[in-house]
Amino acid sequence: MKKIIIFITLLLSISTNAQIKLPRLISDGMVLQRDTKVKIWGWASAKEKIELTFDNKTYKAITNAEGKWLVVLPSQKAGGPYEMTLKASNTIVLKNILFGDVWICSGQSNMELPMGRLKDKYKEVIAKSENANIRQFLVPDQYYFANEKEDFTAGEWISANPVSVLQFSGVAYFFALEIYEKYKIPIGLINSALGGSPAESWISEENVKKFPDYYQEFLKYKDGTLEKQIDENDRKISQEWYKLANNSDEGLKNNWKNSDLDDSNWKTMNVPGYWADNELGNVNGVVWFRKEFTIPKVQENIAKFILGRIVDADSVYVNNHFVGTTSYLYPPRIYSFNSNLLKEGKNEISVRVINNSGKGGFVLDKPYELVLGNDTLDLKGSWKYQLGAKMLPLPAQTFVRWKPVGLYNEMIAPLKNYSIKGVLWYQGESSTKKPSEYYALMETLITNWRVQWQQPKLPFLYVQLTNFMDPKTEPVESNWAALRQQQLNTLKVPNTGMAVTIDLGEWNDIHPLNKYDVGKRLALQARKKVYGEKNLVASGPxxxxxxxxxxxxxxxxxxxxxxxxxxxxxxxxxxxxxxxxxxxxxxxxxxxxxxxxxxxxxxxxxxxxxxxxxxxxxxxxxxxxxxxxxxxxxxxxxxxx
CATH class of the missing domain: 2.60.40 (Immunoglobulin-like)
Structure with a gap:
């Protein structure tokens, strides 16, 4: 009896292993590259026979000793939707497939930044975004050092609509919209970007050897031991810091969010502003802010606090009720809540701010207001504040995810079999510490990717850094300017194009909201350099x-x-x-x-x-x-x- 059970188990194991497994990219709703041969690949048991049926034709393959198989489809014109059937010991039917143009969208946070962060600026665009011919595959934000990965841990193709488009890269979506409206060709966006990432994290192990310092740094992390130690240590330090801040916070202990609190002895400062510039001075920890405001009549509606940006984290209350929180400094603070939390006459907003390093407070030159129906109440001006907990600065994190090679292995290498039209790249802010090396890094990265995709002339279109930080009245040295020069020099690499955005920035925000013009200017580059509109003026001087x-x-x-x-x-x-x-x-x-x-x-x-x-x-x-x-x-x- 025991032998029979073992035999049945073995048969089941063999049967399970024999089944076709597809990479995440090869799935329902995918956009395949038109006008070129297309690879379809996956895994099964060794020496397994695979049949792929597409457009009434059958293609056959046999897996190798490692269980890998690959079928090459002939070039197809733009169009769809199509179905594709794969058979081995199991059958998989892929539906709603389009042929069009596929663009890799990579870089750091300004490429990653989703339409959801832009929903107040582009309400009408989002409301009209229903389009089955514009699709995105969102690559998970992960890194790996040991070797190149063959697949992603998650991801699916989704088409644009007013709900799903909130996940789309803003820059990439506006690019796709411009290209689609011009040519009516399905557009597939593979969104593989990570905030804060420097260029060297997107280069392969073999190619990063050209930069000895980065290669040696990569080797420290390759076996995963140091990575684990650092992550655990950083996590422990962060958890202990925030635990101490919360346990020490007098505001939490004494319910400073209470609208009936006697705050007559609190200090005052103007919002927006930083408490380091006021009587409190340059301290880190928890500071509570309160402001009384009056509403003559409460309308039945969704109310919204717009609180600019706050450094670093905040929790917001109105009349003792929690309405929203943000855990880090970059996102715009927009908190919607039911207007029944408000009352006719006097109301109280309380904001608990946690600042872990640097200057804490409310970023200047941003909106701070209450929106109620068609009415807006300005919240700028005098606020009361009180220190809840004074803390030592939180030690800086190592950010292992940005180390050389890690993002290439996890977020780029699994794409190598997938035929593409070109690359959209928006990165450079994190490379301004060493601008002199940026041209060499980008030339290496572009060559690296072209070899990976076996496309020596793969179009590579990128965004030059926008304007940011305080303006100066006299000529000065600038790492941001030096980095822009390196980006300008990168035009020497063949089949590249640059979108100039020196007029689209915000002095107080590294993530400017105007992503429409960025996408449009990338689309101009594509129209001229990729789609052949030779007489088009695609760039400024x-x-x-x-x-x-x-x-x-x-x-x-x-x-x-x-x-x-x-x-x-x-x-x-x-x-x-x-x-x-x-x-x-x-x-x-x-x-x-x-x-x-x-x-x-x-x-x-x-x-x-x-x-x-x-x-x-x-x-x-x-x-x-x-x-x-x-x-x-x-x-x-x-x-x-």
Whole structure:
């Protein structure tokens, strides 16, 4: 009897192992690349016969000794939906398949940022987003160092509609919308991006060897031991810090969210603002804020607090009722709640802010208001505040997920068999610490990916860093400007295109909300460089050449379109020049015959020129007449483009 049970178990095991298993990408609703051969692959038992039926044709394969199989389908025109049947010991039917153009959308948080974060800005766009021909596959945010993964742990193809589109990358969705409306071709977006990631985390082990420091850093994590130790230690430190903050918080102990609390002895400060700039000083920990506001009449409606951004985490209460929380500093604070929590007359909002390092408080130049129906109540101005718990700063985390190679192995390598049209890339903020190496990193990454996909001319379209941080009144050095120059230099790599966004940023937010124009400018690059609209003006002016005439520099540009212009017809700004001493001063600048002439009485023999060379060059106003901004740049009389 025991032998029979063992035999049956063995048969069941063999039968189970023999069944076809498909990668997550090969699934219902997938978008396959048109006009090229397409690979369909998966796993089964060794030497298993696989049959794939598509479009009334059958294709056969036999798995290798490792149980892997692959079928190559001939080129197909755009269209669908289709079905595909796979047979071995089991049968799988894949439905709702489209052929169109597939784009990898990668980089860091500005690519990852979903439409859900933009829902207040683009309400009408989201409401009209029903479109079965625009689809996204969201790759899980994971990393791995030991080797290249063959599949993802999760993920599915979803088509755009007012609910699902909230998960789509904002930049990628607006790109897809532009391309689809122009060509009516199904668009598949593979969203493989992770906030905060530097370029080296997206490069393979073999290719990162070109950068010895990064390669040695990668080797430390390859066996997983150090990674586990660091993650456990970081987690323990964080948990203990927040536990102590909560246990020490006088506000939690004494219910400072209570609308009847006597706060007459609390200090006051203006919101928005940072408490380090007020009497409390530069302390970390928990600070409570309260403000009384009056409503003449409560409407039956959904109310909404819009509280800009808060550093770092917050919990919000109205009249002693919890209405929302955010655990980190970047997302906009938008908290919807039922208006029955409000009352006619006086009301009280309480905000518990936890700041673990740096300056805590309310980010400037953001909206702080209560929206009730069609009415808006401004909440800026004087608030009362009280320190709940004073803490030492939380020690910095290691962020193992950003280490070299890890994201490539987990989030890019499993894509290598999937035919694609091109790559959309938005990354660079996390690489500004070492801008001088960025060109070499990107040239390596682009080559690496082209070899992986076996497409030597794979289009690679990327976004240049936007404007960010405080503006400066004098010419200064800037890592952000230096990184933009490296991105400009990357145009030397064939089949690349760059979307200039120097006018789309927000000085106080590394995640500017205008993702429509970013997607549109990437789409312009694609239309010209990928879809063949050769006469299309797809870029603003790009520096081309420099010459000296007496004490003036004459600058030439490509991509002038219908001609150079000054935005808003003002005075041309943001040019600076220097002699051999490298000391830059603001320069006069004019447009003449689609060239820019720059000079300064302070520099008799100019040698170098910079345009929009700052973290946030607020007066960068050189455009072409197609209303596309010029790229920031640095050049000297020896510069060759």
């Amino acid at each position: 790009i520096f081309k050449a420099i010459e000296q005439k007496e004490s003036k520099l004459i600058l030439s540009f490509s991509d002038v379109g219908s001609g150079l212009m000054v935005k808003d017809n003002g005075e041309l700004k943001s040019f600076a020049i220097a002699g051999n001493d490298g000391h830059f001063v603001w320069a006069n600048a004019i447009i003449k015959d689609d060239k820019v002439i720059v000079w300064s009485d302070a520099v008799i023999d100019p040698f170098k020129v910079r345009y929009a060379w700052a973290d946030n060059p607020v007066e960068a106003n050189l455009y072409n007449k197609e209303n596309l901004p010029a790229s920031p740049f640095e050049a000297n009389l020896e510069t060759k483009q």
